Amino acid sequence: xxxxxxxxxxxxxxxxxxxxxxxxxxxxxxxxxxxxxxxxxxxxxxxxxxxxxxxxxxxxxxxxxxxxxxxxxxxxxxxxxxxxxxxxxxxxxxxxxxxxxxxxxxxxxxxxxxxxxxxxxxxxxxxxxxxxxxxxxxxxxxxxxxxxxxxxxxxxxxxxxxxxxxxxxxxxxxxxxxxxxxxxxxxxxxxxxxxxxxxxxxxxxxxxxxxxxxxxxxxxxxxxxxxxxxxxxxxxxxxxxxxxxxxxxxxxxxxxxxxxxxxxxxxxxxxxxxxxxxxxxxxxxxxxxxxxxxxxxxxxxxxxxxxxxxxxxxxxxxxxxxxxxxxxxxxxxxxxxxxxxxxxxxxxxxxxxxxxxxxxxxxxxxxxxxxxxxxxxxxxxxxxxxxxxxxxxxxx
Numbered sequence: 001x002x003x004x005x006x007x008x009x010x011x012x013x014x015x016x017x018x019x020x021x022x023x024x025x026x027x028x029x030x031x032x033x034x035x036x037x038x039x040x041x042x043x044x045x046x047x048x049x050x051x052x053x054x055x056x057x058x059x060x061x062x063x064x065x066x067x068x069x070x071x072x073x074x075x076x077x078x079x080x081x082x083x084x085x086x087x088x089x090x091x092x093x094x095x096x097x098x099x100x101x102x103x104x105x106x107x108x109x110x111x112x113x114x115x116x117x118x119x120x121x122x123x124x125x126x127x128x129x130x131x132x133x134x135x136x137x138x139x140x141x142x143x144x145x146x147x148x149x150x151x152x153x154x155x156x157x158x159x160x161x162x163x164x165x166x167x168x169x170x171x172x173x174x175x176x177x178x179x180x181x182x183x184x185x186x187x188x189x190x191x192x193x194x195x196x197x198x199x200x201x202x203x204x205x206x207x208x209x210x211x212x213x214x215x216x217x218x219x220x221x222x223x224x225x226x227x228x229x230x231x232x233x234x235x236x237x238x239x240x241x242x243x244x245x246x247x248x249x250x251x252x253x254x255x256x257x258x259x260x261x262x263x264x265x266x267x268x269x270x271x272x273x274x275x276x277x278x279x280x281x282x283x284x285x286x287x288x289x290x291x292x293x294x295x296x297x298x299x300x301x302x303x304x305x306x307x308x309x310x311x312x313x314x315x316x317x318x319x320x321x322x323x324x325x326x327x328x329x330x331x332x333x334x335x336x337x338x339x340x341x342x343x344x345x346x347x348x349x350x351x352x353x354x355x356x357x358x359x360x361x362x363x364x365x366x367x368x369x370x371x372x373x374x375x376x377x378x379x380x381x382x383x384x385x386x387x388x389x390x391x392x393x394x395x396x
Contacts, residue, residue, distance in 0.1 A: 020102055021058070028099035029055055032090055047089050054082045061107070072107035076117050079103060084124025087143070088132050094143045097125045098150035105158040114162075115155055122151040200363070213245050219318065220245070220284055241284055270303040270337075271295050271330060274310055278328060281314045289326045296332045302388045305364050306330075306339050309372070309386045312357045313341040321345025321382060336370070336389035347376045361386070 029051050036044040057078045079100060086093040104118040105111075125147045133141065224238035271293040278289045298306075310328065317323050323345030331338045362372045370388035 017106070020106070024058070024099055024103075025055070028096045032086065032093065032096060035092070036090065043089060047086070050082055050085055050089065054079065057082075058103075076104060076107060080117065080121045080124055083121045084128045087125040087128030087147075089128075091129075091132070092143060093128070094125060094146040094150065097121060097147055098154070101150065101154035101158075105154075105162065111159060111162050114158055118151060118154060118158075122147055203360075216245050216284060216315075216318075217242050237283070241280070269295050270298055270306055273303060273307050274328065274330065274339075277307065277310055277314070281318070281326075285318055287317065287323060287326060289328060291327075292329045294330060294332065296330055296337055298337050298388070298390060301368060302337060302390070305368055305370070305388055306337065306386060308364055309339060309361050309384070310341065312361055313384045316357060316382075317343050317345060320348070323381065332390075333387075336387055339386045341384045341386075342381060344381045347378050347380045347382055349376070349378065 032047060033051055036047045039047075057075050061072060061075050083093070083097050083100065086096055100121070101118055104121070105114045108114040108117065126144050129141060129143050129147075220238045220242045224235040224242065227235040227238070274293055275291065278291055281287065282289050314326070317326055321343050323343035326341065326343045329338075329340045331340070358372070358374060365372050365386055365388060368388050370386065373385040373387075374382070375385070376382035
């Protein structure tokens with residue numbers, strides 16, 4: 001529901017209130033006071049007292065606490081009576097009425113109330129003039145005509161200004177509603193984007209951890225089953241590897257559902273972390289790995305990203321490359337850390353590859369400001385180069 005604006009705030013702002021007060025004092029209060037400066041005491045003292053009452057009442061509007069309606073309505077009634085009394089005491093008081101007309105529009109909540117109260121004040125001014133002139137005197141004096149013209153002009157100007165003000169208020173209300181609607185749509189869009197980003201993150205984590213672990217379990221289980229009779233010792237080692245992989249998958253699953261600290265990677269240097277992964281790969285597949293892994297300092301997020309890229313690259317070697325050798329080189333550069341993984345497998349056309357694994361690696365590195373380059377051709381093996389800029393000189 002649209003809330004009615006409080007009286008006193010419809011047509012003006014505080015600066016306009018101050019200007020109106022200054023003009024009212026200079027053009028409305030000062031001239032009558034100067035006019036009776038040399039008048040007899042019977043006229044001077046009542047006029048000055050009445051002007052003082054009007055000025056004090058006007059000042060009290062902004063001083064007394066309470067409801068604006070309760071403050072403003074008594075002041076407007078004092079104006080009606082005071083203007084009528086001033087018209088009775090002093091000729092030419094129509095000027096004070098005209099200067100005071102804005103008060104009836106400023107301190108009322110509706111145009112009807114402003115018209116009624118200012119009309120009542122105009123009637124009081126006319127009545128005071130008639131009583132002062134006498135009932136047998138001329139009715140349409142200059143003071144009366146000026147009062148009626150001022151009242152008509154005041155009503156016309158007040159209606160126009162109030163209409164403009166209400167239109168501005170309505171436009172402001174619509175603008176606020178549009179801004180609020182846009183804000184709500186933006187919040188909903190952010191929520192949807194956040195949910196989509198979280199789904200993509202979970203999909204990437206599942207692919208890089210659980211899916212790779214299950215694929216490893218399947219390969220190891222097939223190898224163990226085929227070697228149970230011919231090589232029981234190797235089958236036993238493969239079964240142990242299946243158990244270890246299943247435990248790691250369980251730990252990763254707990255991380256994904258929030259039952260364990262996020263990260264899922266044991267503490268240690270990036271070289272140690274990658275070396276354990278490469279040893280497991282060689283043990284599971286029998287593919288030889290040549291590793292150059294200096295102790296490069298990097299933070300936890302970089303270490304996890306490089307580990308995931310290594311796991312995904314090795315998984316692709318196991319599933320697709322048919323390689324007999326893999327080389328892994330970790331290098332600290334001035335601009336960051338580089339991890340290069342090459343194999344001598346069958347290769348592929350890199351431009352035609354749109355797998356989730358490569359996309360996930362690129363997204364993970366991009367979050368850290370890094371980049372992934374994949375170079376391959378059919379029959380020439382594959383080279384994967386991951387780069388992550390460094391932001392710390394130490395290791396977490």
